[in-house]
Amino acid sequence: MARVVVIGAGLGALAGAARLATAGHRVTVYERSRTYGGGVRALTRDGFTFDTGPALLHLPAVWRDLFLKTGREPLESHVTLRQLDPGAVHRFADGTEVPLPVTRSGLIGALDAGLGAGAGRRWTDLLVRARAVWDATRRPLLEEPLTDAPPPTDPYPALRRRGLLRRRVPTLAEVAADELADPRAAALLESYAVAYGLDPRTAPASTTVLPYVEHTFGSWRVAGGMRALADAVYRRCVERGVEVVLGTPVADVPVRAGRACGVVLADGTEVAADAVVDGRCPHAGTxxxxxxxxxxxxxxxxxxxxxxxxxxxxxxxxxxxxxxxxxxxxxxxxxxxxxxxxxxxxxxxxxxxxxxxxxxxxxxxxxxxxxxxxxxxxxxxxxxxxxxxxxxxxxxxxxxxxxxxxxxxxxxxxxxxxxxxxxxxxxxTVPVPALAGAPDTYRQAPNLAPTPGRYAVGGWAHPGGGPAHAGMSGALVAGLITEGPHWRGSS
Ligand SMILES: Cc1cc2nc3c(=O)[nH]c(=O)nc-3n(C[C@H](O)[C@H](O)[C@H](O)COP(=O)(O)OP(=O)(O)OC[C@H]3O[C@@H](n4cnc5c(N)ncnc54)[C@H](O)[C@@H]3O)c2cc1C
Missing domain, CATH: 3.30.70 (Alpha-Beta Plaits)
Structure with missing residues (x-):
């Protein structure tokens, strides 16, 4: 059993803490603010409640896995989920409105009706290529810790059967213009990148996995708002014996004999630990x-x-x-x-x-x-x-x-x-999810830090931002601490 200190009570850090405690480690989370959940918050006033952070859940399987692995219970025992159908309605600059139903046939029909015959097929053909990107990159990009090995290249160009862009890695904007043949359909594709904070003019073609994930695994409303998920994950941590100390910023992670040996709190208290899991944004300034x-x-x-x-x-x-x-x-x-x-x-x-x-x-x-x-x-x-x-x-x-x-x-x-x-x-700033072929700027911190005993979790760690990806980082860090630094993900 290791003594583990976790810095920050964001969703990714809490996911890691719950898993580590379930594996038998002694886990303490220090959170500088007076509440947990990081950016997953709500504003409640006069009987109204609004999400102020992320408002929809994607890839709920990540959180289903957490509740199963930390208590053999379905996620749905703790939160009520409802899938959006249509996943979204898009209103384009010319006033055209197109719903995106969850069924493939409904999707094709709606796009053909809104954007003209052929639009539905072009969109679903693109999603088929995006699925191949997902299949090729899901494990190395999302389910394995980030190592020194080069990240996966963008498989999208090889999936194209025609055109000059097949020979080099196109941007998402080039894919949109070349394959969708309608500025509104191009705007539809580009809007997924923009929503995640990515510039479609520079984002790699593999960004097509973002609409693929939404179409395939759905967009879900958590009843009561996303804060209800943060509440459930926090409760799970407490049930598993995690100590969550609020209002207590961490000031430093001291290193002794080349190894992270704990944390120094803002009041100067030193807390010893065998492993330090850092859920903070590592960037200063910008x-x-x-x-x-x-x-x-x-x-x-x-x-x-x-x-x-x-x-x-x-x-x-x-x-x-x-x-x-x-x-x-x-x-x-x-x-x-x-x-x-x-x-x-x-x-x-x-x-x-x-x-x-x-x-x-x-x-x-x-x-x-x-x-x-x-x-x-x-x-x-x-x-x-x-x-x-x-x-x-x-x-x-x-x-x-x-x-x-x-x-x-x-x-x-x-x-x-x-x-x-x-x-x-x-x-x-909101961190972006990991994507194959993305510029190094968007590469998040490796889960296993260069300093032994130190780990990175949350949206600013591999595999990147968003509740689902941050939840995956929690699983990766728990695996590395429990199984050892050579662990390469669950098979
Ligand atoms: C306004 C907003 C909107 C968002 N919308 C979306 C969206 O639409 N889609 C999407 O996918 N994602 C969105 N996100 C991102 C998403 O919320 C996060 O990526 C996800 O919740 C994972 O967060 P995290 O685990 O990295 O922790 P964070 O939410 O980043 O929290 C970090 C925690 O660490 C604590 N901390 C920092 N420094 C210290 C310290 N020195 N000592 C102790 N504690 C410290 C902070 O107080 C905070 O609680 C949004 C985020 C915000 C803020």
């Missing part, structure tokens, strides 16, 4: 990736029956939006936004009210005085900047939520500056 701006809208009047849970309202001008987000050209250019209208009685005071949230991927926060940032940033502490952005998001939401202004009771805003406070990631 971190690679983009952030999220979310506007929470408390509305009078009930949610209309049949209203889509998720609508993606595409940017009126794709080039301007991408330049604003990634090139620093005009940070407040009207972005693509996601409008969520959950059908969940626990998120509203009664049936005569509706909770709507509107999210966009935005540049991370940095005070206007910050100089030399290698990435485009915005000063999200500036009220005028926030107000202008809220206007843009509300205007986009107004295209799919009728009478939005008339129904508005109040609104609240969750900015990248808030996310920075909650997670400690500079700028409130």
């Amino acid at each position: 971190a690679p990736g983009r952030a999220r701006l979310t506007v929470l809208l408390a509305l009078r009047g009930g949610r209309p029956p049949g209203a889509p849970h998720r609508t993606v309202v595409h940017a009126p001008d794709r080039d301007v939006a991408l330049a604003g987000l990634f090139d620093g050209a005009r940070p407040l250019a009207a972005p693509t936004v996601t409008v969520l209208r959950p059908d969940d009685a626990s998120s509203v005071p009664d049936a005569e009210h509706e909770a709507v949230s509107v999210t966009a991927t935005v540049p991370p926060h940095a005070p206007a005085t910050a100089a030399g940032a290698p990435y485009t940033t915005t000063d999200w502490s500036d009220p005028a900047t926030v107000a202008a952005a809220v206007e843009q998001l509300a205007a986009a939401a107004g295209t799919v939520v009728p009478e939005l202004a008339e129904r508005l009771l109040w609104h609240a805003v969750h900015t990248p500056a808030d996310a920075e406070r909650e997670t400690g990631a500079p700028g409130g």
